[in-house]
Structures are given as structure tokens and as C-alpha cells.
Amino acid sequence: MTDEKFEEFLKQAAQDYNVPPETPQAEMWARIDEARAKRRGERELERRSRPWVHWAAGIAAILVLGIGIGRMTAPGVEPTDGGLVAAAEQPVDDDNLVFRFAATEYFETTEAFLSLFRTEARAGQADAEVSTWARDLLSTARLMMDSPAADDPIFIELLEDLELILVQISQYASHQSTEELELIEQGIEERSVHLRLQAASALGDELMAQGAI
């Protein structure tokens, strides 16, 4: 008897081993679909319970759109010496509208981020995720500094302050020193960052109230 003969015989005879019936496709899919839906629900809950993720996704979409359109449509925007309040009182420049809205959304998000950071840092809960989102906000701030926002002295000053604070926060998670946190908080207080961010956010509300957006 040869090996080939045995192998051939074996392959043929083994076809009767645990012969599969017709695949119950629909029945199995129903269970897979149910499990997937449950998993998606759990992920959504998890996502909602992590505000950093929520914010980052939101601002990323708005800023990419806003800064992109702002750059395309407002290449020669004149500087406004009057600052934020004056800007809100002036007639809205349509070409620059989307950009301004995106910028005010950014300020609003950053203001909320700073509040939450201070709360969590005091409770010792500022982790690596905070650093990640601080870095993301930092990148966006730098992107804005290279955009028509830099034409407004109030905007650029605010962005420069934010840049410094966000750099400190992005490095804070790895050290978590009390001195570092005090420096960050001191910077926020001395430069009235919250108030200025709120004023910048109010500009977006003003634009909304004018029906421009």
C-alpha cells in the first residue's frame, strides 16, 4: 500500500466527518447584528462620558471647515483696531463670516476645556488624555495664528496666551506637580483668559443674533 493511496482514501472518507448542514445565515446574522448594536450603544455611552473626545471631534470638524473657507474667502481682511467688541458692532463681513464663527466656536470650546482641566487637575484626575486634547487645541491655535484671525490684535493676543497655557497643560500630565498647576492657574488668572474667551465666544453669539449665521 502506498502513502498516496492512503491519503486519497483518507481525504474521501473524511468528507463524512461532521458534515456541515446548510449554513443558517439569517439566524446567525440576527444574533451578530444584535451584538453589534449593543456594542455600538456601549461605545456611544463611553464616548459621551468622555468630554475630551466629544469636544475634539466637534472642533476639528468646525475648524477644518471654517479655517479652510476663511483662508479661501478672506485673503485680504483688514485689521480691526477696535477689537472684539468693536468687531461685533461692525457690519459683518460676509467673506470672513465662516472663519469668525469657527474661531468663536474654538474659543468657546477652549474655555470649557480650561474649566474642566482646572477642576480635574485639582482632583488629581488630569491624565494623558488631557495632554492629548491640549495638544490638539494647541495645534488648532497655531493654525489660527497663521490665518486671518492673526489680523485682529485682540484675537492674536488671546491666541498667543492660549498657546503658552496649552503648552503648559500638555506637559502637565507627565509631571503633575503642584507648582506647575499653580503656574498654569496663575497664567489663566493674570491674563484674564476666561473673561477674554467668554468675550470672544460672545462674538459668535452676536453674529448669530444678527442672523448672519
Next chain:
Amino acid sequence: MDEQARIARVRIGDAVAERELYEAHVDRVYRLAHRMAGDLVLAQDITQDTFIRAFDRIGEFRGDAAFSTWLHAIGTTVALNTLRKVKRFRARETDLEEAGGVGSNVREADPDLKEKLRTAIDDLPEKYRMVFIMHDVEGFKHHEIAECLGMPVGTSKAQLSRARARLRESLAEFAQEWVS
């Protein structure tokens, strides 16, 4: 739509693409699961778990191997783990039966060739059995088996050879069947 496009859609959570990908591969996954488990319910559990894990981890699929190979790698892992658990559970049940004096050995009856072959395949070590079923029964190639089971091609060939040798030994009394 080709498979790459379908996979890309699954990655962004497209439920229709998930269903299409499932339909394209479920038969082969289920067949192998049933061959290994020999049980309708277990085969369904293994198949479902394979697809749920695959969809969960679709972001990890880099396209270095064929999607079917990647999927079967998950499937074989799920199958081997499931069968290991079932075996442990059944072993405990058997111990209890033996302790109570109600055990019986269903394999004592003198089997015909098919039954003897079935018993011999069942008795193979799990990895040998997997390689044997994949190659000789379901027609997988050695390189596919090697990728699925995370072993070199040479190991797949060696394990198949050992599995066949054991089966040949078990079926020695039926030698005239293949000689003729």
C-alpha cells in the same frame, strides 16, 4: 463593489457593508466551525463570535494577507478556545458520572470504518485535527493554514503528516479498504 471598498466601509461603521462581508465569507467559516465542533449550536456560536470579533477589530486588518485568511485566523482561535472550554466542561461532567457509577463508554461497540475513522479523528490532538480538517477535508492550502494558526508552513506540513500517520495506525485493521 470590491472587497477592499467593502472593508473600508465596514471600518466607518457601514452596517450594509458588514452584512455583505458576512454573506461573502460565512459559509466557509461555518463549515470549518462545524467540522471542528460537530455540533450545530457550538458551530453557530463559533461563527457568530468570529464575525463579531472581526468587525470589532477590522481597524487592525492591514491587508497584508487576504481578508479571508485574517478572518479564518480569528475563526480558528475562537474555535480552539471554545472547544478547549467545552472539553474541560465535559471532562468535569464525565468525572461526576463516573463517580456516580452511571458512566458509559459509547465507543466500546465495534465500529465500522466510518465510525472508526470518526473516532480516530476525534482523538487527534486539537491542532493536528485542525490542520487535518483544514487541509484534507476543507481544502485549505498549507500557507493559509500556517497564517491562520500562526505557524511556519513546514510545521503545518509536519502536523498534517503526523495526523495522517496516527489515523493510518488507528485504521490498520481496514488496510484492505485503501489497498484495494
